[in-house]
Amino acid sequence: MNLLVAEDDISVCEMLRLFFQKEAYHVTFVHDGLEAERQIRENKWDFVILDWMLPGKDGLSLCRDIRRREQTPVILLTARDHEADRILGLELGADDYVTKPFSPMELIARMKAVLRRYKAAPAAQTTSGEEQPGDKDELLQHNQITINLATRIVTIDTYEITNLTPKEFDLFRLFVRHPKKVFTREQLLESVWGFDYFGDERTVDVHIKRLRNKVSRPDRQLIVTVWGVGYKLEE
Structure with a gap:
């Protein structure tokens, strides 16, 4: 190496x-x-x-x-x-x-x-049966959300979001792929950071807070907390 x-x-x-x-x-x-x-x-x-x-x-x-x-x-x-x-x-x-x-x-x-x-x-x-970056279909869409997997740009309604960090983008992509699923912090760590990541669940909370601030609108909070469980995408 x-x-x-x-x-x-x-x-x-x-x-x-x-x-x-x-x-x-x-x-x-x-x-x-x-x-x-x-x-x-x-x-x-x-x-x-x-x-x-x-x-x-x-x-x-x-x-x-x-x-x-x-x-x-x-x-x-x-x-x-x-x-x-x-x-x-x-x-x-x-x-x-x-x-x-x-x-x-x-x-x-x-x-x-x-x-x-x-x-x-x-x-x-x-x-994996899920879409991955580099798939032929480069757009991931759900309701008014569009994610360009090639450029890593998120569009919500007509508002384009280009300032997501790599981990914020990966988190949001995961939520949009599974809009009805509630993810525990442990599941998010495993899916986004890797099964052998040395960090703790507090890392997830901080990233979710910053992601929520970037993708939510005053009248619509896209990432919601399911108390006692974890987080999900608001339908």
């Missing part, structure tokens, strides 16, 4: 180097965001690990840049342990978020979990 690690703490890099060598990963270490940006632009990577607080250009911006172009697996490393920071990183496209100090074995376990989800995705597209 061709792995890029952008981390400005040399001691962390040396620690990781030893563990990655045992896994037979081919690793390139860089220590500032501008060099990481160049490496990401000029080379093909199987996995990217980004420290949040890099000099030159921070890891969050780099993660956002990656997601604009490709689906390379990304994990963020950071000493910021506030839930809002973790959720922001995930919203901008990171596949996982590891807080310092951390165990190298935990990081490797999380990397393997992310890779399992990426490998499972093509199989899910071919074996």
